[in-house]
Amino acid sequence: MNAIISASELVSALAGPHPPVLLDVRWQLSLAAAAGAPPFDGRAAYRAGHLPGAVFVDLDEELASAPGGHGRHPLPDLEVFGAAMRRAGVSSAAPVVVYDGGLGWGAARAWWLLRWTGHPDVRVLDGGLPSWEGPLETSVPQPAEGDFVPAPGAAGLLDADGAAALARSGVLLDARAGERYRGEVEPIDRVGGHIPGAVSAPTTENVGADGRFLSAGELGARFKELGVSQGSPVGVYCGSGVSAAHEVLALAVAGIPAALYVGSWSEWSSDPGRPVAVGPDPR
Template identity: 75%
Template sequence: MNPIITASELASESAGEYPPVLLDVRWQLSVAKAAGEPAFDGRAEYAAGHIPGAVFVDLDASLAGPAGAGGRHPLPDPDVFGAAMRAAGVSADRAVVVYDGGQGWAAARAWWLLRWTGHQSVRVLDGGLAAWTGPLSTEVAAPAPGSFTPAPGAVPALDADAAAALARSGLLLDARAAERYRGDVEPIDRVGGHIPGAVSAPTTSNVGPDGRFLPAGELADRFKSLGASDAPEVGVYCGSGVSGAHEVLALAVAGYEAALYPGSWSEWSSDASRPVATGPERG
């Protein structure tokens, strides 16, 4: 199954006999805001207008556990995640489509979690809500409860030790901005740099100016040039396991399976005993 869906395809499926469950996971990374600028509120954005029938899912509350030693967005408790999915109407035998505001990071996080917990039919709306040309609704959806029960481990995930090993034995891609990989700047975490052996592969290079994924062939060429074709295994990390999920999604579009390191740099860098490489080379 293609892991992404176009807006026109979604409109057609939504009008069909078996419409997919729609999840609205609009979210933005919490970073320093300009004085007086209001914080982003995904729930308020949802209330102002969403794809008809979509249910809002809060990333911080339902798609991640509390920040701590496991990073800024560690994996959620499966019971918490499962309850949120059932409340949104998710069942194992019904297709799910996830979207966000257009960046695709939050939608990819939900996509990856559903796949990791065993859902077989989940896709991301390519381009997010910005790509949707149909009507919007302000009615809060109230779907019948679903029956989805998470079974973690359906797709590969990495812990810190496994990520370190994969950086040497295979290909570990760093999905953050290149300047954070090099260690030139670090606006969020304790220290800048990257996991020794990792290769810089910013997520932003997987999409065009409209936020939609590049064609599968172009993505395949990109990842081949980074070494994916020759690597026995491919892994991805980012700052806290959100944009990295988007890179795993891009790899899936290109035909590669990749493991996500959910703790990512926020977990790795929190432990001063772990090595840190800087500069443009793998280290």
């Protein structure tokens, strides 16, 4: 099953006999917020207009635990995550479509978590809310309680040691901007650079100017150039495990399974004992 869905396909699915549950995960990484500016308010954006029937899901509160030793967006408490999904009407037998404001990172985080915890049918709206040409609504729906119970382990998950090992034995992709990978700038974490052996693969290069994913063929060619071959183990990390989920999604579009290092650079760099590489060379 394709991991993404177009707006026109979603219109058809919503009119069909088994319409998907819609989750609105509008979230925005704000470097300005790290400097003290007010953060993006996803709930306010949701209240101003959302896809009909969509339920808002808070990435920071429901798709992650509080920041700490395991990074800025560690795995959520599974009871909190499961309760949030059931509140939104998510059931194991019903399809789910997730969207955000267009960047795709927040939606991809929800997509990955649902896959990792065993949901069999979840897709991301390609292009997010800007791709939707239908009506929006401002009322907050009250869907029937879902029955989804998270059962982790259905998709690949890496910890710090696993990421380090994969950088040696397979392909570990760094989804952050190139200048952060090279250690030229680091606006958030303790130190700049990358995990030794990781390959720079900014997630922004997986989409076109319209914010929609490149074709499966184009993505496959891109990852091949980065060293990914059929059957080779692949993992992805970023700053805090959000944009890396978007790269795992891009890999899925290309037909390539990949694991996610959720703690990512925010966890790795917090430990002074872990090695750090700088510059364009993986090592």
